[in-house]
Amino acid sequence: MAELWSAIVVPVLAFLLGLVTLAMNQARIKLFMNKITAYFSSYDRITIPEYGAERLRRSELFVAVEAYLSDDTRIHAARKLKAELGSEEKKLQASIDDDQEIIVTSDAGVTLWWYAETEFPKSNVMSFSPGDEKRRFYRVIFHKSNRKYVLDTYLPEVIKKGRAAIAENRQHRLFTNIPRSRSSSYVEGTCWTPVAFQHPASFEKLAMDPREKKAIMDDLNDFKEGKGYYDQVGKAWKRGYLLFGPPGTGKSTMVAAMANHLKYDVYDLELTAVKNNTELRRLFVETKGKSIIVIEDIDRSLDLTVKRSGKKKKANKESSSESDSMTLLRKADDKLKDDDSSTKVTLSGLLNFIDGLWSACGGERIIIFTTNNKDKLDPALIRRGRMDKHIEMSYCRYEAFKVLATNYLKIEEHQFFELFGEIQQLLEKVDMSPADVAEHLITNKKDTDACLQGLLAALYIVKEKAKTVEAAQ
Numbered sequence: 001m002a003e004l005w006s007a008i009v010v011p012v013l014a015f016l017l018g019l020v021t022l023a024m025n026q027a028r029i030k031l032f033m034n035k036i037t038a039y040f041s042s043y044d045r046i047t048i049p050e051y052g053a054e055r056l057r058r059s060e061l062f063v064a065v066e067a068y069l070s071d072d073t074r075i076h077a078a079r080k081l082k083a084e085l086g087s088e089e090k091k092l093q094a095s096i097d098d099d100q101e102i103i104v105t106s107d108a109g110v111t112l113w114w115y116a117e118t119e120f121p122k123s124n125v126m127s128f129s130p131g132d133e134k135r136r137f138y139r140v141i142f143h144k145s146n147r148k149y150v151l152d153t154y155l156p157e158v159i160k161k162g163r164a165a166i167a168e169n170r171q172h173r174l175f176t177n178i179p180r181s182r183s184s185s186y187v188e189g190t191c192w193t194p195v196a197f198q199h200p201a202s203f204e205k206l207a208m209d210p211r212e213k214k215a216i217m218d219d220l221n222d223f224k225e226g227k228g229y230y231d232q233v234g235k236a237w238k239r240g241y242l243l244f245g246p247p248g249t250g251k252s253t254m255v256a257a258m259a260n261h262l263k264y265d266v267y268d269l270e271l272t273a274v275k276n277n278t279e280l281r282r283l284f285v286e287t288k289g290k291s292i293i294v295i296e297d298i299d300r301s302l303d304l305t306v307k308r309s310g311k312k313k314k315a316n317k318e319s320s321s322e323s324d325s326m327t328l329l330r331k332a333d334d335k336l337k338d339d340d341s342s343t344k345v346t347l348s349g350l351l352n353f354i355d356g357l358w359s360a361c362g363g364e365r366i367i368i369f370t371t372n373n374k375d376k377l378d379p380a381l382i383r384r385g386r387m388d389k390h391i392e393m394s395y396c397r398y399e400a401f402k403v404l405a406t407n408y409l410k411i412e413e414h415q416f417f418e419l420f421g422e423i424q425q426l427l428e429k430v431d432m433s434p435a436d437v438a439e440h441l442i443t444n445k446k447d448t449d450a451c452l453q454g455l456l457a458a459l460y461i462v463k464e465k466a467k468t469v470e471a472a473q
């Protein structure tokens, strides 16, 4: 028995003890080896953990690096990928999986080794914080001599490119201001409610003169890239567009095309639902950058306030013909009404909204008004500087018709030369909106000839009507 003890059990115990000691020292040995390696190595490394000190939110730097490495030009070097579909994303998102290496050559020709790594936290304390599960981090290794370049130039560039990739992929949204339910909020008034913005409009499909279209696109591109310029001239980074023209000429479609072109969110402000200037200001402050704030049919929204003040004057006039006591009562009532009038958006409130002091609370915003009646608007509201660019959306002329014909019927001028010629002559004299023209082109998609003939007939009818009206005048 004693022999068995000394022959088997003691060596096994000794072996196990050795293993435990080794495991305990392993961490120290690893640390020591790391120190030695770092001392003699000519390479530096930077670690970017997924969760920073606050542990509840993913580190912005980590997310930017993830997007940077997931770019098509870099991700192909990884052998293992993972894919997910985020709630805000338009398409499947692939990123490099754990324990992968990607070698990147920067714009300046510097080689960097990126690693996606994981480790388990050292403590065994149970935690519900997402940052305390398996920890993920990116590590970048580069030659010591490039340390300054990596810190000052390369990493800021990584952040910029990563952010741009995130913005590019993000599903942009349409916000509308709808009344809050009284039960769910202490704050009265409307609040922004988002839905995914999925309007198919694009500049390519927009029927208008190609030169005007190009000018607008150039203007938008200049604005988007213009942060440096706006800073330099000391102007808030915002731009106002007034879109005016008859119904059905594509004003709302243009707003959607702009949003798709810029990949901005749209805040569709229903001005008549806004209680007062304070609420208007709050709504504006709640908007984010990279957005278009649009007030449709601005003439009608303002009309309401004009009518209200008209009513009040009328009431005052009537009261003067009544008895003194009645007049006193009326005055008291009017005073109440005056107080109530503070619950209306005023012109000056709107002007502040566009270019007031607090509009500098954040940049990269476009403000768009649409109207059928430019002449009805107060000149102060649309003067240059507030509404920087006035864009007239006009009736359908020949150039615009050609775009619609390509969109709706997939046909070109040379295929229907004669019919196109006749339509061209009529469109020069007859006012028909692109919406009406499009309606004729959509009626019989399989019979192009019938569509064009139908449009011709409609144009002749409008022409005759216009003649009759002219003769009557």
Ligand SMILES: Nc1ncnc2c1ncn2[C@@H]1O[C@H](COP(=O)(O)OP(=O)(O)OP(=O)(O)O)[C@@H](O)[C@H]1O
Residues within 6 Å of the ligand: 205, 206, 207, 208, 245, 246, 247, 248, 249, 250, 251, 252, 253, 254, 371, 372, 393, 433, 434, 435, 436, 438
């Ligand atoms: N210039 C255009 N290019 C392409 N499609 C157009 C154009 N104008 C109008 N349409 C078509 O007509 C429909 C109505 O256009 P839209 O709502 O943009 O007109 P609008 O100018 O905003 O009219 P309103 O003044 O009544 O608000 C759109 O769905 C679109 O398909």
Ligand SMILES: [Mg+2]
Residues within 6 Å of the ligand: 251, 252, 253, 296, 370
């Ligand atoms: Mg419209």
